[in-house]
Amino acid sequence: MDEDIKAFxxxxxxxxxxxxxxxxxxxxxxxDKDLLVRIYRSLxxxxxxxxxxxxxxxxxLTHAGENLLSRxxxxxxxxxxxxxxxxxxxxxxxxxxxICINATGxxxxxxxxxxxxxxxxxxxTAYEDKHLIIALNSExxxxxxxxxxxxxxxxxxxxxxxxxxxxxxxxxxxxVNSKEAPTPLAAAQTVPSIxxxxxxxxxxxxxxxxxxxVRNQILQFDSIQDRAGFExxxxxxxRVTTELQxxxxxxxxxxISTIWSKFPRAIRDxxxxxxxxxxxxxxxxxxxxxxxxIEAIKxxxxxxxxxxxxxxxxxxxxxxxxxxxxxxxxxxxAFHESGYVNIEIIDDGAGIDPERLKNKALSLGLITGEQFxxxxxxxxxxxxxxxxxxxxxxxxxxxxxxxxxxxxxxxIEKVGGVVEISSQRKLGTVFKLKIPLTLAIIPAxxxxxxxxxxxxxxxSLAELVRLEGEQAKRGIEYIHKAPVYRLRGKLxxxxxxxxxLQLENKEQKSNLQSLDEVVNIVVVVQANTPFGLVVDSIDxxxxxxxxxxxxxxxxxxxxxxxxxxxxxxxALILDVRSIAQRSGVFSEAQTKxxxxxxxxxxxxxxxxxxxxxxxxxxxxxxxxxxxSMVLRxxxxxxxxxxxxxxxxxxxxxxxxxxxxxxxxxxxPQPLSCTKKKGATTRTNNSxxxxxxxxxxxxxxxxxxxxxxxxxxxxxxxxxxxEKLTFTAATSRPxxxxxxxxKGQVTEILDLEALNxxxxx
Amino acid sequence: xxxxxxxxxxxxxxxxxGLDVKKVQEVIRYQxxxxxxxxxxxxxxxxxxxxxxxxxxxxxxxxxxxxSDPTYQKSSMAWRNSSTSNLFNYFFPSLEQLPxxxxxxxxxxxxxxxxxxxxxxxxxxxxxxxxxPQTLKxxxxxxxxxxxxxxxxxxxxxxxxxxxxxxKRSD
Numbered sequence: 001m002d003e004d005i006k007a008f009x010x011x012x013x014x015x016x017x018x019x020x021x022x023x024x025x026x027x028x029x030x031x032d033k034d035l036l037v038r039i040y041r042s043l044x045x046x047x048x049x050x051x052x053x054x055x056x057x058x059x060x061l062t063h064a065g066e067n068l069l070s071r072x073x074x075x076x077x078x079x080x081x082x083x084x085x086x087x088x089x090x091x092x093x094x095x096x097x098x099i100c101i102n103a104t105g106x107x108x109x110x111x112x113x114x115x116x117x118x119x120x121x122x123x124x125t126a127y128e129d130k131h132l133i134i135a136l137n138s139e140x141x142x143x144x145x146x147x148x149x150x151x152x153x154x155x156x157x158x159x160x161x162x163x164x165x166x167x168x169x170x171x172x173x174x175x176v177n178s179k180e181a182p183t184p185l186a187a188a189q190t191v192p193s194i195x196x197x198x199x200x201x202x203x204x205x206x207x208x209x210x211x212x213x214v215r216n217q218i219l220q221f222d223s224i225q226d227r228a229g230f231e232x233x234x235x236x237x238x239r240v241t242t243e244l245q246x247x248x249x250x251x252x253x254x255x256i257s258t259i260w261s262k263f264p265r266a267i268r269d270x271x272x273x274x275x276x277x278x279x280x281x282x283x284x285x286x287x288x289x290x291x292x293x294i295e296a297i298k299x300x301x302x303x304x305x306x307x308x309x310x311x312x313x314x315x316x317x318x319x320x321x322x323x324x325x326x327x328x329x330x331x332x333x334a335f336h337e338s339g340y341v342n343i344e345i346i347d348d349g350a351g352i353d354p355e356r357l358k359n360k361a362l363s364l365g366l367i368t369g370e371q372f373x374x375x376x377x378x379x380x381x382x383x384x385x386x387x388x389x390x391x392x393x394x395x396x397x398x399x400x401x402x403x404x405x406x407x408x409x410x411x412i413e414k415v416g417g418v419v420e421i422s423s424q425r426k427l428g429t430v431f432k433l434k435i436p437l438t439l440a441i442i443p444a445x446x447x448x449x450x451x452x453x454x455x456x457x458x459x460s461l462a463e464l465v466r467l468e469g470e471q472a473k474r475g476i477e478y479i480h481k482a483p484v485y486r487l488r489g490k491l492x493x494x495x496x497x498x499x500x501l502q503l504e505n506k507e508q509k510s511n512l513q514s515l516d517e518v519v520n521i522v523v524v525v526q527a528n529t530p531f532g533l534v535v536d537s538i539d540x541x542x543x544x545x546x547x548x549x550x551x552x553x554x555x556x557x558x559x560x561x562x563x564x565x566x567x568x569x570x571a572l573i574l575d576v577r578s579i580a581q582r583s584g585v586f587s588e589a590q591t592k593x594x595x596x597x598x599x600x601x602x603x604x605x606x607x608x609x610x611x612x613x614x615x616x617x618x619x620x621x622x623x624x625x626x627x628s629m630v631l632r633x634x635x636x637x638x639x640x641x642x643x644x645x646x647x648x649x650x651x652x653x654x655x656x657x658x659x660x661x662x663x664x665x666x667x668p669q670p671l672s673c674t675k676k677k678g679a680t681t682r683t684n685n686s687x688x689x690x691x692x693x694x695x696x697x698x699x700x701x702x703x704x705x706x707x708x709x710x711x712x713x714x715x716x717x718x719x720x721x722e723k724l725t726f727t728a729a730t731s732r733p734x735x736x737x738x739x740x741x742k743g744q745v746t747e748i749l750d751l752e753a754l755n756x757x758x759x760x
Numbered sequence: 761x762x763x764x765x766x767x768x769x770x771x772x773x774x775x776x777x778g779l780d781v782k783k784v785q786e787v788i789r790y791q792x793x794x795x796x797x798x799x800x801x802x803x804x805x806x807x808x809x810x811x812x813x814x815x816x817x818x819x820x821x822x823x824x825x826x827x828s829d830p831t832y833q834k835s836s837m838a839w840r841n842s843s844t845s846n847l848f849n850y851f852f853p854s855l856e857q858l859p860x861x862x863x864x865x866x867x868x869x870x871x872x873x874x875x876x877x878x879x880x881x882x883x884x885x886x887x888x889x890x891x892x893p894q895t896l897k898x899x900x901x902x903x904x905x906x907x908x909x910x911x912x913x914x915x916x917x918x919x920x921x922x923x924x925x926x927x928k929r930s931d
Contacts, residue, residue, distance in 0.1 A: 075858060151831075209813045323881065452794060502798065524783060547812075549813070549815075550813070551869055551928075552803060552928055553796060553799055556796060556799045558797065558798050562794075562813045564808050564811065564813070569808065570805075570807065572806075
């Protein structure tokens with residue numbers, strides 16, 4: 001249904017509810033001026049809304065009611081039971097009409113002229129009929145009502161629903177119980193909602209932000225001073241804060257359908273205008289986003305869709321020639337993923353021709369001849385985001401998608417989002433938008449550089465790399481002066497954060513770094529281009545409250561804002577985009593070209609080599625699993641391990657994670673014993689093996705069935721890239737194969753079998 | 761009777777400065793400052809003012825006061841009449857070095873001016889005011905509106921809006 005009608009109805013139900021309640025109250029206190037004014041105002045709002053929505057009949061009806069009320073208000077008319085009844089009837093009639101509008105989108109056909117006539121008549125007659133004016137609180141009420149003189153049966157259109165109950169009440173008690181009287185008409189129709197001033201909501205969010213900071217602060221104390229009561233209180237604070245934060249955030253959330261619902265119509269109109277046939281498919285329209293973000297992405301989305309129709313989808317005859325169905329398809333998807341909303345706009349049109357884009361960019365002087373030669377197709381498509389590429393001079397009908405795309409990109413990035421585009425010629429184009437749920441509180445990684453802490457929004461993070469010892473010395477190579485690191489065989493340009501921020505003079509950290517023999521690289525992705533930020537240390541991930549930097553620092557590059565950390569100190573939030581631009585990562589087209597197209601096959605490279613995580617399952621026993629299955633490596637205290645029945649578990653990320661202790665699985669005793677016996681063996685072994693060391697190394701892996709399990713291992717060794725050469729078949733259950741890795745015999749574990757074994 | 765103005769006084773390199781009392785929100789003790797790389801030189805960094813992030817301005821930088829300049833030697837305690845605080849400073853010299861934050865409103869924003877010491881609030885008659893002489897040059901000329909002639913010293917009046925503008929410059 002139309003958004004406007006929805007709003008109109010919600011508004012009306014709310015106002016009708018008020019009027020009804022106030023009318024009943026007014027019956028009790030006929031002299032209450034405030035009540036009268038309130039009723040008048042509500043009715044006036046309804047009238048205004050009806051006028052705005054062009055529901056003429058309703059407007060005329062409410063207008064008549066308003067006239068009557070205004071005479072009562074101006075004391076030209078004395079309130080009597082008849083007026084109240086008629087006004088209540090008016091409320092019922094409007095309500096009925098609203099139900100009709102809700103169902104059909106149109107005004108009902110019913111005739112209101114009689115009611116209008118009655119309202120008008122009352123204005124003039126009631127004054128003379130003084131005998132009708134009754135002291136409403138007196139016992140007479142019951143008598144006058146029991147013989148209803150004023151409401152002929154043909155006026156009461158739906159009286160059976162509401163009025164008799166009120167009147168029964170009245171005749172029994174002589175008075176209306178105002179608590180029971182207001183029939184919750186409005187509540188029955190819509191979920192009750194109140195409208196809150198957006199400024200108030202902003203203030204609430206700020207306060208919740210403060211609370212989050214205080215919470216962080218308290219939690220930090222908690223780890224220092226170990227007092228039971230304090231611990232409990234701070235845990236409670238933690239919980240309350242988190243819940244409050246979520247609830248307040250929710251108040252600002254709106255489903256994306258608020259903007260999407262308009263698209264099918266718009267697409268239809270555009271398609272007709274351009275003589276094309278387009279089908280729309282929408283999925284995930286109830287995905288919720290912060291109101292401010294919804295507004296910010298509205299125009300960019302419209303723009304992308306317009307481009308899809310305009311330049312993506314071909315004319316029906318062209319489509320037929322290339323073997324596609326005549327009518328093109330535009331699909332809109334929205335879904336939540338790890339704190340972000342993903343929006344995908346997919347068309348099955350002509351796609352983007354990278355060669356044409358490159359030629360155009362070259363002719364516009366946006367890229368150099370050298371860049372022209374080195375640009376990969378993926379990069380070439382990204383050219384459409386270049387400012388200046390979007391000129392009125394269309395590239396061609398086929399590939400002229402650049403119009404205003406830089407604006408789209410800037411707008412999306414303004415709210416902390418990213419746009420990605422991928423296209424295949426003749427097959428179509430996919431726009432992927434990744435947008436944070438909200439702007440106020442974001443997850444971030446805290447790093448230290450040159451003695452200061454900085455926050456990097458989780459949004460732009462790809463991975464963390466730590467080089468130690470020999471690796472730290474030799475891992476970083478130079479192409480002339482530009483430092484690079486070989487990340488899975490590709491060169492990753494490195495940016496030293498301290499140098500970029502011109503901090504190295506003060507701390508001389510860059511020299512110390514080589515002595516420390518530890519290099520921390522934060523791999524961030526900006527515009528599909530990964531680069532490594534070298535920092536002194538990586539501290540923690542935290543939810544941070546974004547605060548603006550103010551006018552004084554608005555021109556300072558490199559930072560997106562500031563936040564307050566747990567210890568009360570201020571930390572700056574890095575603007576990865578601006579850092580990338582300053583360091584010139586973008587213009588390094590040559591390096592970039594090699595880094596492009598790291599697809600899903602990141603770990604499985606062409607020559608059959610695979611990334612493996614190498615560890616000792618049992619002391620002195622080397623084992624490995626494919627790295628693609630590994631979610632995280634964790635170190636957990638022994639005390640965190642719990643037992644439920646036969647299962648060994650740990651609480652991990654608010655979930656229960658089954659733990660497989662490899663030491664017990666591959667214990668020297670044969671596993672072929674009965675289930676019961678196996679269980680006891682496991683228990684004994686896990687105890688003996690777990691108690692030896694205080695910290696337990698755990699590999700969190702995900703199995704193919706989507707289940708997550710933890711592997712307790714004795715030592716994690718390394719990550720290697722190896723071509724698997726199997727030297728022997730399985731030796732024991734739970735092992736897939738045996739291979740020689742780095743000159744040593746290593747068992748490749750069969751996680752599925754292990755998982756099966758533990759779930760039995 | 762002539763008009764009077766109220767000024768919050770503070771010391772910076774032994775010079776007595778005054779700020780319109782209406783512009784001064786509060787004075788707080790030293791807060792740890794997070795430096796902002798690439799920021800204008802006058803911005804020493806950011807402080808946490810009860811959850812609000814406020815830039816801290818180095819007034820010495822704004823006024824081109826260099827630490828080594830003999831005119832501004834810190835040794836003289838001529839106007840600091842509290843002997844106990846001197847003793848305190850004698851035993852804890854490091855604390856004495858830490859600047860205080862005068863939190864002021866400027867240009868609809870809140871900024872902190874780093875000062876050495878804060879004096880009392882003075883109510884001064886308008887007639888003792890004089891604009892700065894032509895010989896005052898440089899950035900100081902923009903910032904100093906003029907001087908009130910007190911009995912034992914001059915009170916230089918700072919324009920907070922100008923301080924804001926000057927500290928925004930990147931030179």
